Amino acid sequence: MAAHTERDELAEADIEATWRSRLRRVLLADPEAAEELRLLLAELDPGAQSEPPASVHNTISGGVQNGPVFQGQHFSRLTFGGSGAVPSEQGDGAM
Template identity: 55%
Template sequence: MEAELAALAASGATTLVGLMVSETWTQARDRLARFFARGGDESAAEEELRVSRGELVAAREAGDEDAAADIEAAWRTRLRRALQADPTAVAELRSLLAEFEPDGGGAPAGTVRNSISGGTQYGPVLQGQQFSGLTFHSSAPEPEKGTTERE
């Protein structure tokens, strides 16, 4: 059981540190603060997470991978202790990890088939969800053979 808790704590710490520098941090922070407070002072847990995030961002901006690794190690230790102290925390942490997985929270994978019809597309066509930060550069369409361009 100890090895399982250590593995879960390591996974949790890696996810937590990843979330600290992601767009979903605000949502994750509130849930994690409740997890770490475990019925205690939630504002103290929020403050600890805020300070830790600030240190992590500064370490990454400075290229200090050792400091970033130390922050992750500290959270791994904190998670392992929380899991050892409260057996119900195991299920709660697993639920949190599943919710914040990069693949969309554990949604089942399925087969998707997309097709485009009914016209000419002169640029990229996207079908899906969760697009961000996309930039497309395209030129004017080539005239079809047998036609002339009019100005």
Template identity: 55%
Template structure:
């Protein structure tokens, strides 16, 4: 059971850190605040504190990604992995809810098929295909590999 909770905490931390660097951050933040405050030992008034900690982590992460500071990006993920693991150890019943949150936040998890999207590209002449995407499904904290 311990290994399963540790793996779930790691998956949760990875997913939340990926969302910190994406447009989907507000939704992920709100879900994590709700989850952590529900299973917190202190509960009352905890939401603002957790949200502040998450926003601090997001600021640290985005600054680290801009400057190529891979260690700080890894530290942010490790911090939330530890926090989630401790939460799950204190209340193993929270695992089912964390899995549900992760499923909802996964690409295609909340099934928004009826959303209309309109993309406009302007500001230049493009002599090649232009590709626009949302979540790609993986996130690399480091620098991209050299191209050959």
């Protein structure tokens, strides 16, 4: 932490290499430790999801779309500007 706080990149790299080497030796000596480490990391990861992400399938049909189309999840506070007018080349009878 001190090396990070002091922005000592060389010391940070040395410390990281030392810990990486220690972890590698522990995991090679005790393969069950690898699973324990995975469980610990999953527990500490605030972004970890217990369920796989949901899939989204959108179908756009019915001719020309004159506006934005988004595919995804959890959209909020979206604002779109525009006149809503259909460009003349795409008006009635356009193919």
